[in-house]
Amino acid sequence: MPDWIWIAANLGLGLPLAAWLIVLAREVARGLIAIAFGFRLFEIQLGAGRRRAEFQLGPIDVALADLPIAGTTIARSGAPKRHRLARLAMATAPLLPQAGWLLARLFIGTPPGSAPLFEGPDLLACLDVGNCLLLVLHSTAPVELPGGVRTDTRLLLDSALGRADSNRAARSNYYTRLARHRIERADVEGARAAVTQGLTQLGPEALLVTSQTELDATELSSVIDQGECADRLSVAIKSSEPRRQIERASWTLMEHMRQGFFSTAPITIAFVLLGFVQADRLARSIETGMIGLSDRAALAGDVDACAVMENRWQMWSREVDPWLPPGEADLSRRHLGLAGLARCRSDLRTAEQHQSEALLTANAAGFSDPAKLFRDPEKWLDNELRMALLLREAAELDSKRNSHREALVTLTRAERRLSSLRGKLGLLGEGKDWQLAGERLYKERVELEATRLRVMASMTAR
Numbered sequence: 001m002p003d004w005i006w007i008a009a010n011l012g013l014g015l016p017l018a019a020w021l022i023v024l025a026r027e028v029a030r031g032l033i034a035i036a037f038g039f040r041l042f043e044i045q046l047g048a049g050r051r052r053a054e055f056q057l058g059p060i061d062v063a064l065a066d067l068p069i070a071g072t073t074i075a076r077s078g079a080p081k082r083h084r085l086a087r088l089a090m091a092t093a094p095l096l097p098q099a100g101w102l103l104a105r106l107f108i109g110t111p112p113g114s115a116p117l118f119e120g121p122d123l124l125a126c127l128d129v130g131n132c133l134l135l136v137l138h139s140t141a142p143v144e145l146p147g148g149v150r151t152d153t154r155l156l157l158d159s160a161l162g163r164a165d166s167n168r169a170a171r172s173n174y175y176t177r178l179a180r181h182r183i184e185r186a187d188v189e190g191a192r193a194a195v196t197q198g199l200t201q202l203g204p205e206a207l208l209v210t211s212q213t214e215l216d217a218t219e220l221s222s223v224i225d226q227g228e229c230a231d232r233l234s235v236a237i238k239s240s241e242p243r244r245q246i247e248r249a250s251w252t253l254m255e256h257m258r259q260g261f262f263s264t265a266p267i268t269i270a271f272v273l274l275g276f277v278q279a280d281r282l283a284r285s286i287e288t289g290m291i292g293l294s295d296r297a298a299l300a301g302d303v304d305a306c307a308v309m310e311n312r313w314q315m316w317s318r319e320v321d322p323w324l325p326p327g328e329a330d331l332s333r334r335h336l337g338l339a340g341l342a343r344c345r346s347d348l349r350t351a352e353q354h355q356s357e358a359l360l361t362a363n364a365a366g367f368s369d370p371a372k373l374f375r376d377p378e379k380w381l382d383n384e385l386r387m388a389l390l391l392r393e394a395a396e397l398d399s400k401r402n403s404h405r406e407a408l409v410t411l412t413r414a415e416r417r418l419s420s421l422r423g424k425l426g427l428l429g430e431g432k433d434w435q436l437a438g439e440r441l442y443k444e445r446v447e448l449e450a451t452r453l454r455v456m457a458s459m460t461a462r
Helices: 003-036 083-092 095-107 123-140 152-160 166-184 188-202 206-217 223-240 253-300 303-319 328-344 348-364 370-375 377-400 404-423 432-461
Strands: 040-057 060-076
Touching: 003 040, 003 060, 003 083, 003 095, 003 123, 040 166, 060 123, 060 166, 083 152, 083 166, 095 123, 123 152, 166 188, 166 206, 166 223, 188 206, 206 223, 253 303, 253 328, 303 328, 328 348, 328 377, 348 377, 377 404, 377 432, 404 432
Parallel strands: none
Antiparallel strands: 040 060
């Protein structure tokens, strides 16, 4: 399939799925750290933006939002011990699974970016891309995302640089959340006891006073009364959450631009870095398409199209090669295509030069190192078959110049190379790969024999 189809499928389907898995891992890590510090989990939201689904997982309220770029875990404790330390740990906890994934990929020798997105469906490659993007976003951008979700850096700053009474506010938030949680489960007496305990420990905190007023003002004898009271407590809890930025409704144009810049800058930087990582593979993919166009133009015998493709190759070599130099194997394929374009224009001298360059670069790309050969036998097979093809086309050029003896010698070299290749096919192992390699080798032998017959016929005619 074309490369762009796999790229679109991976970015359109695989990347969002990978992002949801990463967000899930982030919030699970945050929840585990909260439990380790003795905090109680009240709520977990996966995603940022507008909530689309809500359900209960035991004593925890779970919500799913629109954008898989972040999440939030609401965990509170009424105990003053290690309260600020726990909040700092919860702010940095999501970075642990992300950094662990990155280190694991580096440890096993497959760093992010080593798996291309255009060779087929690859969830691991999507996980690499999504992990890097979210890691950059949450570690560099101290911003609040849609839906009141904050990045890890923003949470860390809010926890470390908060007001002196921020711990008391967080503890009063715990008792109010506990009361709302109990009311939602029809435990009215437990809700009153939670607020009373908070007032006893913290004194007349504003949120606790508001909560007690709501509980006293409502009879709470029916499910409807309990639901309305829980909703009012939710509003009070949200209004008490710390916010460093002004409300969006009152933002000026400059404030919108500033917030937009800080929100999009990390993503932009991440995509630029990703472009640098994948730039070489993208350039090689474009070259593959250009080689296909060159081959079709040469096969059709369209002289004008061949001249256009030669100009494109010259521009490509001048503009791209200094920044992304091709390897020997890629350079060999390029010269092979240029030789075909030169033959299309009946410029046999230029075709011979490109043919020689293709042979030299293909030979330089040979797998003389046994370790490399065993590690990537398919690339070794491609290079050996390309060498045979280059020798065959060189023999055809010699035949057109009436150098039939040199053509036969070149064909003999190609036949010996194929014979040696046949004995090494066991490197691919038994199975489908071995069968496909045998078919490719047989096809090249047939082409080589046909070329020999044409050279012999040309000698006889002469």
